[in-house]
Amino acid sequence: MGWENRTDCHVLVIGSGGAGIRAAVEAEKYGTVSIISKTITGKGGCTVMAEGGYNAVLSDADAVSVHFEDTVKGGAYLNDAALVEALVSEAPARIRDLFNWGAVFDLTADNTIAQRPFGGQRFARTCYAGDHTGHEMVMTLLERLRGSNVEIHDETTVLELVKDGDRVAGAVTVDRNGELGLVTADAVILATGGAGQLYDVTTNSTAGTGDGYALGYRAGAKLIDMEQVQFHPTGAVFPADSRGRLITEAVRGEGGLLRNIHGERFMEKYDPARMELSTRDIVARALATEILEGRGTSSGGIYLDVTHLPAEQIEKRLPVMLSQFLQFGIDIRCEPMQVAPTAHHFMGGLCITAQAETTVPRLFAAGEVTGGVHGANRLGGNALADTQVFGRRAGISAGKCEPSAKSVDAGILSAVEEKISRLYEGDTAVSSVQKRLKSLMWNNVGIYRNELDLKVAEREVRKLQGERLRITSPQEIAGACITENMLCTASLVISGALLRRESRGAHTRTDIKQKWEASSSPFGHTWFVGEKAGIDIVEANL
Amino acid sequence: MKVSISRFNPETDAEPHFETYDVTVREGARVLNVLDAVRDECDPSLSYRHCCRGGQCGSCAVRVNGEPALACMQEAKDGDIIEPLNLPRIRDLVTDIAPAIAQMAWLSAGECRDCSYVTAGDVEEISPLRECIECFSCLSSCPAVGASTYAGPTAIRQQQRLNLDPRDKADRVEEAVEKGLFSCTTCHKCVEVCPKGIETPRKAVEKLRAQAAARGLSLPAHKSLAALIESTGRSVERKEPTFLERVPDVIEPEGEVRSTVGFFVGCMFNARVVQPALDAMDVLRRNGIRVIIPKSQVCCGSPLIRTGLVGFIPELQERNIKAFADAGVDTVLTMCAGCGSTLKNDYDTPFRVADITEFLVETGFEEPAKVPGTYTYHDPCHLLRGQHIKEQPRVLLRSAAETFVELAPRCCGAGGGVKSGKPEEAARIGAVRAEMVKETKADYIVTVCPFCEFHLHQVTGLPVKNMASLLLEGYQRKDSA
Secondary structure (H helix, E strand, C coil), rough: CCCCEEEEEEEEECCHHHHHHHHHHHHHCCCCCCECCCCCCCCCCHHHHCCEEEEEEEECCHHHHHHHHHEEEEEECCHHHHHHHHHHHHHHHHHHHHHCCCCCEEECCCCCEEECCCCCCCCEEECCCCHHHHHHHHHHHHHHHHCCCEEEEEEEEEEEEEEECCCEEEEEEEEECCCCEEEEEEEEEEECCCCHCCCEEECCCCCCCHHHHHEEEEEEEECCCCCCCEEEEEEECCCHHHHCCCCCCHHHHHCCCCCCCCCCHHHHHCCCCCCCHCCCHHHHHHHHHHHHCCCCCCCCCEEEEEECCCEEEEEHHHHHHHHHHHHHHCCCCCCCCCEEEEEEEEECEECCCCCCCCCCCEEEEHHEECCCCCCCCCCHHHHHHHHHHHHHHHHHHHHCCCCCCCCHHHHHHHHHHHHHHHHCCEEEEEEHHHHHHHHHHHHHEEECCCCCHHHHHHHHHHHHHHEEEEEECCHHHHHHHHHHHHHHHHHHHHHHHHHHHCCCCEEEEEECCCCEEEHCCCCCEEEEECCEEEECCCCHHH | EEEEEEECCCCCCCEEEEEECCCCCCCCCCHHHHHHHHHHHHHCCCCCCCCCCCCCCCCCCEEEEEEEEEEECCCCCCCCCEECCCCEECCCEECCCCHHHHHCCCCCCCCCCCCCCHHHHHHHHHHHHHHCCCCCCCCCCCCCEEECCCHHHHHHHHHHHCCCCCCCCCCHHHHHHCHHHCCCCCCCCHHCCCCCCCCCCHHHHHHHHHHHHHHHHHCCCHHHHHHHHHHHHHCCCCCCCCCCHHHCCCEECCCCCEEEEEEEHHHHHHCCCCHHHHHHHHHHHHHHHECCCCCCCCCCCCCHHHCCCCCCHHCCCCHHHHHHHHHHCEEEEEEHHHHHHHHHHHHCCCEEEHHHHHHHHCCCCCCCCCCCEEEEECHHHHHCCCCCCCCHHHHHHHHEEEECCCCCCCCEEEEEHHHCHHHHHHHHHHHHHHHHHHHHHCCCCECCHHHHHHHHHHHHCCCCCEEEHHHHHHHHHHCCC
């Protein structure tokens, strides 16, 4: 037990979705690498669940500059230009990496990578493998990882980052048996994904609990735009326990139509030019409005219909959707799906440079745990590209760090031990806190927000943070610490939502009337560093 | 909802035990939601895996009422029994899948920097083998794993996935042989339990075996069998007058002709165990079925297809199709599950192929008298999964047997060329089956496959009756009563 369980590596990667694995295989070129994930490697992240695709400019008829403009416009001009530039210019090279490593993407008749249209883009630039694109990417990355010398630690949860002075120097971990461990590293990469699990209704895997935001925040890193939570317009509504399960945007990309209970294609009212293929923020609000105003189905959904498409197209391009719905008793070839918005992607997160450096030395980040790439609303297909572009960049930057003698602050180790012993004396079930948090976030910090609801949420989260979590066995340590991470992340989301006194992208404040368009907003990023938080002002737009 | 969950804590328990829980869940709840409810309401220490909740990550595979399923997709039912996969156990429902993952090969691209030569055709071929979510349900239920050093279905699937990929530079065929390619009995259990329905036996095992065979890597017993078929058209040597030598070209029924069928006898019933086939003729006659028996029919080729020695297959297919097409029948009956499955799945026939049990139940049959004794039924894999025939043999058996006791399906080890090529492995699979049979306390086993019949008798020591023979016995009792 305890700190005899100590290992060292050059680069420690936390998280094993698309960004984490990509970072690990890149960092391995520079020294020893360990990848730690709280699930079986590759299974936990949202990458493996990603269905629709990967945006990359591959055709001469398309242009990187157009992908840039689409991304920034879709992001309501809150994106960091340098990050977007990196994303759009490098996405093509990174999909070629995957292809060279064995990825089995759909090809056109002339054997080039096939691309389909996705929302908010002026060109069909979304590459795909049926509707299991993320699974295909993860299998490819896993093959690459298994053929490397990266040390893989499955089902090990990071409880805290450890520092040597002002630099990050490793992490305290707990394995599935409840054994504590210490991993020291010259550099650490956070690739822990998002936090959809803060919400009652979400597309995210159960691993999407926002640990990286909380770990980075407690290590002193700057986070931005945490209020920017994307609600995907189309989540499942039935059965009750599967509410929120992702219905891929590819359904609309392939020609799926949205209709309300009266059979009206209501997108005419919200975005007549782009209709179903408008950006996710707009489509999600449209669905929420239709449902709130009583034009939804009796189970609180909107119809998403592909019955007019040839059965063969559905079978070939949307096989996962077809089989999932069949298992719930619905044949989407013959009857419409019912959908409703669901918490999907965190656009905010750790503030990074184009080289994936956070504001804390030796701490790097990639993928959904970062902020700035997608601004206030992410385009479908940009997240998978994000994982590969910034995963590789984080791997390079971390790999290039000079080796250092790591003297770990003993205080943090004893703090972790004390915290764990307190958990055995707690009185509140972990599941009870999580349930209350999720429904609070869904009700008060959802698509439509106002100051009153947010203030209530702020107070309630503080109360939940005051409750004493209880565990009964060492295997429950990870779950309790993850719950604390969820509360920490939730408080940042609420704080950002209060700070941003405008509607922008995915963040909609119904209590504020604003005169400006997103492009001329006087506000920049919200930000959070330790006890301080604020919102940047864009002087030029004042 | 009440469920039983198998619990095991390695620190305190010598053996796993079941606990029953009563929890409240919503309509349409999945097994995973029930596990969540047990954890939240009853015992926070319950260990189980879960991630995507949408059947895409493969974390949550468990056994529900004995059969593998993804907990996140399987609808929960009152009384469900939830156990871990049949893999080394860590705690509660969590198993150690690391050794299985270690068997999965990765692409070796060599110096490939521009893989633009991959074609849409390659993608179409590889894609069906690419959907694996590494849930290891197949490994958990494969009868050959545990009876041999076989790496298991999904490891072989991965070999073929790489073998098909022009970017891959390694020799996946030889590797597959080392991983136990010839240990698969082609029982198709892996397909049945796969959440993605990946057809590993047909799309990976048999394809890799064909390539291994082309390189001379076949097992010696398979090579001599292939030589026998090529020289005689039969997989069984003639030792005494065969079925085809003993019957006329047409057998007229007793009384009114209700239908006319062709009869495909298969090598085993033609030359090794002739009596059940003769019995079947009597059963058909009794039920008003005229039987046409073309004498030019030959081996269906099943032993060749399963073992990869496929060079002679087109000729066999042509001769058999011609034999029955010339006879002018629109339905051909088989009574060997292996022949039936091969004619249905590996042939493109201008006539319908039906198993004798399928046909009798469909067209109606005369009730026999009950034959004394306790009977159980062994599902031949090539009937159950090869032809999706489960109920019909049971209908017949219930009408003919004094007492019928159920037996859960499991491969007996006789198929896929394993019995001829690796008899010791077939015997080990058979020994497991024998234990299951023993638990039924049956006096007799009934089945519809001569390979199963032969092998089950060897491993159980019990008399194994063919379904047709039992029916005939019932008719004879009826007549003498």
